[in-house]
Amino acid sequence: MRKASQRFINRVQGWVNRPDLDGVALINKVFSSEAPLLIFNDRSTPIERDEHDGYRFLAVGLASALRNAVTHHDDYGLDQEAAWEWLVFISAMHRRLDQAEQMTEHSA
Numbered sequence: 860m861r862k863a864s865q866r867f868i869n870r871v872q873g874w875v876n877r878p879d880l881d882g883v884a885l886i887n888k889v890f891s892s893e894a895p896l897l898i899f900n901d902r903s904t905p906i907e908r909d910e911h912d913g914y915r916f917l918a919v920g921l922a923s924a925l926r927n928a929v930t931h932h933d934d935y936g937l938d939q940e941a942a943w944e945w946l947v948f949i950s951a952m953h954r955r956l957d958q959a960e961q962m963t964e965h966s967a
Contacts, residue, residue: 865926866953871897875897886922887919892911
């Protein structure tokens, strides 16, 4: 689980070439509401903006509740079933990241 969650952060970091940012700060910058570097949709309607923000919040949770917690604790206390559930969540976030688009100067 640690590797899968770290890989998500590394993919975001590499895609936008921001090695100076990590974790929650990276996610909030890259998927910000005002000037995102990556977008999950056109953000042209309130529903699309809500969806974009929702995925940003999920990614923040992935960074802080999963990646940080399993990286800094030897025993995170998950049974096998819970670990599989978290891996499914991380996989879904990777899949959504696959569909993200990088903002251009013209679209910002």
